[in-house]
Amino acid sequence: MTTFSRRKALALAGAVALATGLAAATPVLAQDCEKVDLTFTFWGSVNEKNDIENAVKNWNTNNPCIQVKPMHIPATGTNYVQKLTTMIASNTAPDIGYLGENQAFQWATEGKILDLSPYMGETPDQQYIKSTIYKAGDTLMGTGLATGVMLIYYNKDVFDAAGVPYPPAKADEAWTWQQFVDNAKLLTKDRSGKNATDPAFDPNAIDTFGVTLPSWWGGWYPYVMSNGGQFANEDGTALTLNSPEAVEALQGFQDLIYVDHVMPNPTQTSSLPTGDVLMQSRKVAMSMDGMWRVTDFAKLGINWGVGVLPKWKTAETVVLSVPKVIFSQTKHPKEAYEFYKYISDPAQVGLFKSGLWAPHEKAYFTEPDLLKTWVQAEGSAYPPEAMDAIVDYTLNHAPQQAPVYQLKNIGQIMSEAVEPNIQQIMNNKATAQDAMDKAVATAQPMMQGRW
Amino acid sequence: MTNSSSPDGVMLTERPSGRSVTTGARARMSPRRRSEITWALIFATPAILGFVLLKAMPILFSLYISMTDWSAVGDAHWVGLDNFEKMLFADPLFWRSLQVTAYYTLVSVPVSMAFAFFLATLLNQRIPGLGIFRTIFYIPSIVPIIASTVIWLWMFNPDFGLFNSVLGAVGIPKLQYIFSEDQVVPSLVFMSIWGVGPMMIIFLAGLQEVPKELYEAADIDGSNAWHKLVHITLPMMTPTILFNLMISMVAAFQTFVQPFIMTNGGPNNGSLFFVFWIYRKAFQDSQMGYASALAWALFIIISVLSYLIFRTSNKWVFYRGGDD
Numbered sequence: 001m002t003t004f005s006r007r008k009a010l011a012l013a014g015a016v017a018l019a020t021g022l023a024a025a026t027p028v029l030a031q032d033c034e035k036v037d038l039t040f041t042f043w044g045s046v047n048e049k050n051d052i053e054n055a056v057k058n059w060n061t062n063n064p065c066i067q068v069k070p071m072h073i074p075a076t077g078t079n080y081v082q083k084l085t086t087m088i089a090s091n092t093a094p095d096i097g098y099l100g101e102n103q104a105f106q107w108a109t110e111g112k113i114l115d116l117s118p119y120m121g122e123t124p125d126q127q128y129i130k131s132t133i134y135k136a137g138d139t140l141m142g143t144g145l146a147t148g149v150m151l152i153y154y155n156k157d158v159f160d161a162a163g164v165p166y167p168p169a170k171a172d173e174a175w176t177w178q179q180f181v182d183n184a185k186l187l188t189k190d191r192s193g194k195n196a197t198d199p200a201f202d203p204n205a206i207d208t209f210g211v212t213l214p215s216w217w218g219g220w221y222p223y224v225m226s227n228g229g230q231f232a233n234e235d236g237t238a239l240t241l242n243s244p245e246a247v248e249a250l251q252g253f254q255d256l257i258y259v260d261h262v263m264p265n266p267t268q269t270s271s272l273p274t275g276d277v278l279m280q281s282r283k284v285a286m287s288m289d290g291m292w293r294v295t296d297f298a299k300l301g302i303n304w305g306v307g308v309l310p311k312w313k314t315a316e317t318v319v320l321s322v323p324k325v326i327f328s329q330t331k332h333p334k335e336a337y338e339f340y341k342y343i344s345d346p347a348q349v350g351l352f353k354s355g356l357w358a359p360h361e362k363a364y365f366t367e368p369d370l371l372k373t374w375v376q377a378e379g380s381a382y383p384p385e386a387m388d389a390i391v392d393y394t395l396n397h398a399p400q401q402a403p404v405y406q407l408k409n410i411g412q413i414m415s416e417a418v419e420p421n422i423q424q425i426m427n428n429k430a431t432a433q434d435a436m437d438k439a440v441a442t443a444q445p446m447m448q449g450r451w
Numbered sequence: 452m453t454n455s456s457s458p459d460g461v462m463l464t465e466r467p468s469g470r471s472v473t474t475g476a477r478a479r480m481s482p483r484r485r486s487e488i489t490w491a492l493i494f495a496t497p498a499i500l501g502f503v504l505l506k507a508m509p510i511l512f513s514l515y516i517s518m519t520d521w522s523a524v525g526d527a528h529w530v531g532l533d534n535f536e537k538m539l540f541a542d543p544l545f546w547r548s549l550q551v552t553a554y555y556t557l558v559s560v561p562v563s564m565a566f567a568f569f570l571a572t573l574l575n576q577r578i579p580g581l582g583i584f585r586t587i588f589y590i591p592s593i594v595p596i597i598a599s600t601v602i603w604l605w606m607f608n609p610d611f612g613l614f615n616s617v618l619g620a621v622g623i624p625k626l627q628y629i630f631s632e633d634q635v636v637p638s639l640v641f642m643s644i645w646g647v648g649p650m651m652i653i654f655l656a657g658l659q660e661v662p663k664e665l666y667e668a669a670d671i672d673g674s675n676a677w678h679k680l681v682h683i684t685l686p687m688m689t690p691t692i693l694f695n696l697m698i699s700m701v702a703a704f705q706t707f708v709q710p711f712i713m714t715n716g717g718p719n720n721g722s723l724f725f726v727f728w729i730y731r732k733a734f735q736d737s738q739m740g741y742a743s744a745l746a747w748a749l750f751i752i753i754s755v756l757s758y759l760i761f762r763t764s765n766k767w768v769f770y771r772g773g774d775d
Contacts, residue, residue, distance in 0.1 A: 078734040085734065088524045106737055110525030266718075267630040271608045412736050416544060420719045427718060429632070445541065 033065040041097035043075035055349045066335045095330040101404045102411035104323040108136035114326040116142040131319035132360035144321025146357030148291040149394045156303040158285040167307030169385035171315040171397040180310035184210030184262035187285035203261040210262035211286040223249040227312035231403040236450035239443045242436035250432035266426045294355030298381035306389040319398040346373040355381035365395045408448035417443035517743035534744035548728040556703035559640040567647040571654035592648030600712045632721035657691030689768040
């Protein structure tokens with residue numbers, strides 16, 4: 001409705017449209033104003049595509065003067081980036097679009113992304129969750145499209161059968177790493193039904209694993225932070241992943257697989273289905289993953305719950321987001337910004353309620369009315385403990401931003417220095433100390449400081 | 452391409468002004484020949500235009516951007532030979548990817564050529580159901596590479612894949628295949644054998660070109676099958692071998708789908724093939740300039756190797772027409 005009130009000429013027409021219902025969709029209205037066409041690029045599964053396209057359709061019906069063309073580009077591999085690169089290079093960039101973090105920061109420095117400071121003000125962090133604000137130098141790229149916190153999902157039936165208490169949903173009660181390992185051992189069963197604490201337990205014939213953690217940085221970096229470790233030093237001139245704190249946390253990760261035998265190794269993981277299906281088939285008791293998997297778990301029809309991550313020193317997690325930007329080639333920045341806000345509005349987009357997206361505005365985590373638009377909405381996909389394990393956890397226990405928000409050249413540092421060496425840890429080819437020493441040395445010539 | 456028809460081309464395009472120059476050529480040509488050439492050029496125009504616009508221009512453009520720091524979305528700045536200098540002296544992954552690719556090429560080319568030759572020899576026999584066998588061995592080549600790659604991914608699975616099940620049944624310890632840094636390239640070589648169909652067909656064609664009278668003469672002289680293979684078949688097949696060697700060498704250097712679909716260059720860069728590395732630089736890291744420089748480096752490497760193979764070929768390739 002904001003666009004109607006913005007335009008005096010349209011006020012009357014708006015009233016008529018409201019009175020006549022469907023008439024609002026007729027092109028009669030469009031003649032009263034100068035029509036603006038916008039292109040919006042996004043990726044996502046079929047479900048996401050349908051949901052986003054519905055939201056865009058509603059927008060187009062209600063905003064005859066700002067017509068948005070949704071363009072779905074599958075994000076397999078680097079397909080999306082490839083397509084966007086081509087569009088920008090040929091001066092046919094979309095107006096608004098999702099964008100991977102690496103590209104967002106790089107393209108912002110190339111001047112390809114609109115600085116949203118004039119629209120969002122100087123202190124966006126008062127309104128938005130910190131980890132969803134993207135800033136490259138002086139360019140405020142805006143916010144992510146939503147947020148998602150890293151969590152533990154678990155199968156209640158497997159816990160009940162093993163007599164293990166559920167992972168706590170409140171951050172204050174988070175398990176210590178040792179409690180986490182001990183409980184995971186009780187939940188890990190070999191084919192003859194012995195758990196991992198039994199001396200006769202056979203680690204080569206495991207039937208149910210206690211836990212799976214992702215091997216990308218979202219799976220291990222929260223534990224590094226929880227132990228007081230950091231990704232890089234203050235000025236971003238060197239990685240610090242070989243600090244004692246970081247190494248202890250990463251060694252703990254390796255030990256889950258090769259010492260405690262509670263987690264599948266990467267080779268096994270690569271051949272297993274995703275965490276939700278594993279849990280459904282009782283092949284795993286706990287699975288660390290992003291909040292966005294709520295939508296998958298909710299469809300399984302199993303007895304599942306969410307809890308907070310175990311802690312080393314502080315109960316800490318990381319909040320992830322995906323930049324949503326307006327490209328500087330747009331001819332209609334003002335109109336684009338209106339749609340920009342709309343497409344992250346939980347009242348408009350069903351993906352919030354269905355458990356794929358969590359909002360990025362702080363008010364949605366505190367105001368009862370706004371909580372009712374997603375986590376407490378009627379028919380929402382979230383379990384009751386989500387008020388603690390997602391709402392409170394996101395708002396109060398993710399104090400630090402992920403390295404991608406801060407470090408320049410992070411794409412190369414990750415793919416050439418960090419990830420190959422993390423693989424060495426996960427494959428038991430090197431100790432955490434040796435691998436991270438190597439990662440730090442390899443990354444040295446790539447370091448370009450912080451944003 | 453246009454040069455081969457240059458005398459006629461000149462005549463046609465310069466007709467208004469260059470009359471006196473071209474009359475000689477015109478006089479020697481029948482009207483029918485002229486109209487044939489005119490139409491040939493008209494029909495060839497799309498191909499020529501396509502080559503110039505879609506191949507030649509991008510190739511030259513990539514040579515230019517290989518000397519810039521272009522990111523594909525921003526402005527390009529001239530950096531001279533910096534990209535090439537970085538490649539040689541400051542990028543360990545350049546050498547790593549070159550090593551992986553060379554290793555793969557060195558092993559997969561001889562292995563798959565030998566296997567293709569072996570199959571072609573078998574399929575050159577007069578046996579019942581020959582057509583069926585030829586079809587069976589060719590079929591893998593018409594399976595889309597993505598689909599066959601996914602199947603191989605499953606067969607290589609260390610836990611429940613086909614290969615380890617077979618090995619386990621005869622008591623051989625499980626291998627890690629593409630999940631191990633040391634085994635990933637040998638595994639992909641093994642997989643490359645599956646796609647020898649086209650090479651096999653070319654060998655088969657070559658085998659059928661070998662004159663029967665040579666074998667008959669050898670039979671009369673009492674030579675056995677081995678002698679016939681070494682002294683007749685192989686020498687007569689050398690042009691085909693040269694062709695297959697060149698084609699498969701170039702293809703092996705351009706391996707892309709396997710790392711892209713199966714390994715993502717891992718584990719620990721153990722399958723960081725060169726073209727995959729170029730792709731990653733261009734589209735993941737948006738270093739279009741550096742990626743172009745890498746592509747030109749690959750072009751130079753392949754050119755040098757091709758040149759060397761051709762230079763040595765007169766020592767071992769036998770053309771039936773004689774030397775002249």
